[in-house]
Amino acid sequence: MSSTPPETETHEVTLSREEQWVVHHVLSERVDAALDEDEAPPTWTLDLFETIEAGEKTLTGAQARHLYDELTAYVNRDETPSEDVVHGSSVLSRLEELLEPAS
Structure with missing residues (x-):
């Protein structure tokens, strides 16, 4: 009776329009790199695309870690x-706070 528990850890992440653009760009690059290698893009990238595009703010723990x-x-x-670095770093700071283990 040892089955893997489903991913239940979630995090609410609010992104500005500029931050959404940077995240979208990073995900697009990841998908394009996979396609260039004749590989299927990682499922998490497509799921996260859908989440971001739908305007949802809840990410699974795995999505947050991959995005980080x-x-x-x-x-x-x-x-x-440099503008992407500013917006991307802002998202990274929030993700890092969410992903830090509770002490």
Whole structure:
């Protein structure tokens, strides 16, 4: 009777229009990279696209962690526009607070 529990951890994340654009861009790059390698895009990217596009604010813990990882890589690139770094870093700060384990 040892089955994996469903993902029940959720986080409410409110994004400004500019932050939504940066998240959309990062997700698009992830999907495009998979397609360029003749691979299927990760399911989490498509699910998160749908969530963001629907204007929903609730992300699963897994979505929040994946987004955190992808945004971190994006804002740390030298070629990322400074405005994207500002908005992406803002989202990262909020995600980091949500994902920190409770002490």
